[in-house]
Amino acid sequence: MSGPALDELKQQIPLLNYLQAHDWQPTRQLSRGRLMGLCPLHCDHKPSFLVDPSKSLFYCYGCGRGGDVIRFVQDYHHVEFLPAVALLYQWRGLAPLVREAAGFYRMQLHRHGEAVEYLQQRGVRSPELIEHMQIGYAPGGGLRSWLMQLGHPLQALRQAGLVTAVGYDAYRHRLVFPLEGNLYGRSISAAAPPHRFLPGSKGGLYAWEQVRRYPEVILVEGLFDYAALWQAGFYNVSCAMGNHLNAHQYGQLCDSRRTVYLAFDADPNGSGPQAAQWLARRLSERGVSVRRVALPEGHDPNSFFVQGGNARQFQLLMEAALP
Numbered sequence: 589m590s591g592p593a594l595d596e597l598k599q600q601i602p603l604l605n606y607l608q609a610h611d612w613q614p615t616r617q618l619s620r621g622r623l624m625g626l627c628p629l630h631c632d633h634k635p636s637f638l639v640d641p642s643k644s645l646f647y648c649y650g651c652g653r654g655g656d657v658i659r660f661v662q663d664y665h666h667v668e669f670l671p672a673v674a675l676l677y678q679w680r681g682l683a684p685l686v687r688e689a690a691g692f693y694r695m696q697l698h699r700h701g702e703a704v705e706y707l708q709q710r711g712v713r714s715p716e717l718i719e720h721m722q723i724g725y726a727p728g729g730g731l732r733s734w735l736m737q738l739g740h741p742l743q744a745l746r747q748a749g750l751v752t753a754v755g756y757d758a759y760r761h762r763l764v765f766p767l768e769g770n771l772y773g774r775s776i777s778a779a780a781p782p783h784r785f786l787p788g789s790k791g792g793l794y795a796w797e798q799v800r801r802y803p804e805v806i807l808v809e810g811l812f813d814y815a816a817l818w819q820a821g822f823y824n825v826s827c828a829m830g831n832h833l834n835a836h837q838y839g840q841l842c843d844s845r846r847t848v849y850l851a852f853d854a855d856p857n858g859s860g861p862q863a864a865q866w867l868a869r870r871l872s873e874r875g876v877s878v879r880r881v882a883l884p885e886g887h888d889p890n891s892f893f894v895q896g897g898n899a900r901q902f903q904l905l906m907e908a909a910l911p
């Protein structure tokens with residue numbers, strides 16, 4: 589990797605743009621345009637993260653980390669130098685492409701009865717919810733030609749993981765949910781692996797910008813759990829896409845004082861409750877107040893509502909939740 593190529597990459601991705609795309613907001617402006625805010629690299633309680641947008645450099649007075657956008661990506665995603673550069677290249681090229689792919693999938697949703705039927709089976713009925721989550725459907729063809737018509741080269745589609753090496757649409761018969769910089773695809777057929785993501789990070793907590801202002805936040809494992817709760821009127825819900833949080837998601841949960849209700853799956857094998865217990869311990873060590881919601885055995889929040897549970901009953905479970 590040559591020096592000029594790196595300089596060009598850094599010029600194309602100003603540090604501040606990258607930070608803001610990852611939900612960072614300055615809390616205070618200093619002299620010479622410099623900004624101060626909470627540090628995304630450690631569990632920061634008073635703003636100690638300094639950004640100089642004119643030089644595209646950062647320094648944290650809390651954890652002592654500092655450097656350019658590549659250094660930030662290394663620390664933020666816990667990767668070495670070269671993977672960090674690759675992530676930045678991917679991030680630069682990916683955003684518009686993923687947005688357009690998501691738009692194509694959304695157009696397909698109501699053209700495919702099997703997709704709508706699956707949503708109904710999972711209790712997703714409200715048009716506002718479908719709109720809010722921007723749910724789409726990947727029928728298994730048509731994306732590649734649509735994107736190429738819009739002028740995206742095939743190579744870019746392959747690189748983003750939207751198209752396979754041999755040139756087919758990668759997502760087939762999957763409901764598609766846009767995430768921050770990624771697309772989650774849920775197979776509607778039992779024959780395929782249920783969950784799929786594009787290469788790269790699954791991003792931060794789902795819909796975090798809308799949720800972070802609530803003093804109480806409900807955290808669930810899956811997007812269909814999220815959907816069921818949102819539809820039942822719990823708008824303070826977020827989703828980790830699994831029961832294992834990445835460093836970014838973990839940092840988000842402890843970025844201010846709040847109570848977190850963990851409503852993980854009550855798997856008969858105990859994996860959901862175990863993950864919740866482990867996470868609860870880690871969060872309370874950082875001063876976050878945590879309650880573990882105990883769902884009836886074998887249920888996740890989605891099945892709880894689909895099989896007749898209502899908002900009042902869920903509220904009671906929250907009130908009974910233990911640390």
Ligand SMILES: [Zn+2]
Nearest residue numbers: 627630648651
């Ligand atoms: Zn820091």
